[in-house]
Amino acid sequence: MNNREDIIAVNDLHKHFGSVRALNGVSLSVERGKVIVIIGPSGSGKSTLLRCVNHLETPSSGEVWIDGELLTTNQKQLNKVRAEIGMVFQLFNLFPHLTALENVVLAQKVVRQRSKEEAEEVAMRQLVRVGIPEKADVYPGQLSGGQQQRVAIARALAMDPKIMLFDEPTSALDPEMIKEVLDVMLDLAKEGMTMLVVSHEMGFARAAADEIIFMDEGLIVEHTTPHDLFNNPQEERTKLFLSQILQH
Amino acid sequence: MADQPTHIEVDVPEFGGEEKSASERIREFPYWFAALILIAIYAAYIILTKENYREAFEFIYRGIQITIRTSLIAYSLALLLGLLTGLARISKSIILNNIARLYVELIRGIPMLVLIFFIALVGVPAAVEGLNSLGLWLKSFGAEKVGSFLTEFNNQGIPMNVRAIVALSVTYGAFLAEIFRAGIQSIGRGQMEAARSVGMSYAQAMRYIILPQAIRNVLPALGNDFVAMVKDSSLVSVLAVRDITQVARLYAGSTFRFREAYVTLSTMYLTMTVVLSLLVQSFERRLRRHE
Ligand SMILES: Nc1ncnc2c1ncn2[C@@H]1O[C@H](COP(=O)(O)OP(=O)(O)OP(=O)(O)O)[C@@H](O)[C@H]1O
């Protein structure tokens, strides 16, 4: 089912942590420009899948292809590929010793070798895009969670990524801040960014996802459109899970 | 020793801060610190006014340059060695990791006085021999220039104060390695991951993300170890290096004025360590305020 023309192709991926089997043979392909939302219970392997896509975790077995290139354990290759894949974390992981602007500038300079002027110009553009240019000179510690997450998105976007990975980007946020982050993500989706999003924000999935994946116990249980998954889930496990999260 | 905190914690009463009752103030006043200052002032007064003491001071003072120079150079080298060893301790390479661990544990298992003798009188000659034979080996491959540079090292030619600096650096390098390691490990995993996720190499992530935060966190500990180093530099007197301790011993031995010699010597160390500790502490406060 994998097509190596796809921007992401994952083939029979396994990942074990000691005796814990986080991924048990996951295959997945993502076409350029598509938005895929991944849902599933805690411990089902969603984060591990995302982290294998950019090889922050090295798979135990299986293949990951990014834009026609098979990932190996070669660090040079991985650094190059990771520069093309933005990642947004649940806990933001901004660099606390750098200002918002410096957070967005740094990798452009040291990885992309852009000049200071160019990097700062790109960074300001990205901060405008996520709606907080006025916070450019503020340190992460002085920003709200929602603002920090938007800076984190700007940091990833400044590298001109081909793919964006989001691992529960709103689940550490207070409710009133969730929307500001989701709005940025919706804009990105509309602009045609390829996105892999672990999130239980069903509103976002309905509005932006082209496909939705339900994972359980390290496997993809269902992979379909949001409409079909919500209205016509095939598997018992999916139904049970949906009934649990949709109650809230 | 470096493992015990040596710096002096003084809660100097803050005026204009929160209101405290009179009895609280009386209770919390750092009398011991006031006494310490008084002792230092009294000793300084004696040294400056009494002829015998002033003479002792003037004699011992000749060693101050050696004490300061030895401490500064040895500490700088120890910082470098400690940083590299700390990085090796957390590296994924089994070889680097084990070498670093072995070094740290060897140093921690031997008294510092013994280490000073050992490194200066056994370690340095062994290293010189090693370099010599490396030089010969290189020569046999035709690397004439590098080879003869290395064979020209001569054990006798290495003065004691250089050996003393090597000994202190190697010893403190192991202590500082543990500080750096702890500092690096105190930075959450997410920082390394975020750095790697934008395409930085491990080295770039260390340099731009992890170390700046880690070093900032351990600056107070590093400062404390510098104070400890100043004190431990007195051990180099066993190698007949003419630091203030050695000069004081010579003075006491030749004049039999033990009291003058050791009161003066102690006062000099105390003054240096108290001043340095206060500097470290105010620096630490400033860091905390900027958080
Ligand atoms: N670094 C690790 N070391 C050991 N076990 C791990 C590690 N990372 C993940 N696991 C285990 O792998 C399994 C899958 O974890 P993963 O984080 O991928 O789940 P998840 O679907 O993202 O869950 P959540 O919704 O709680 O984030 C879990 O059992 C987890 O405990």
Ligand SMILES: [Mg+2]
């Ligand atoms: Mg997760």
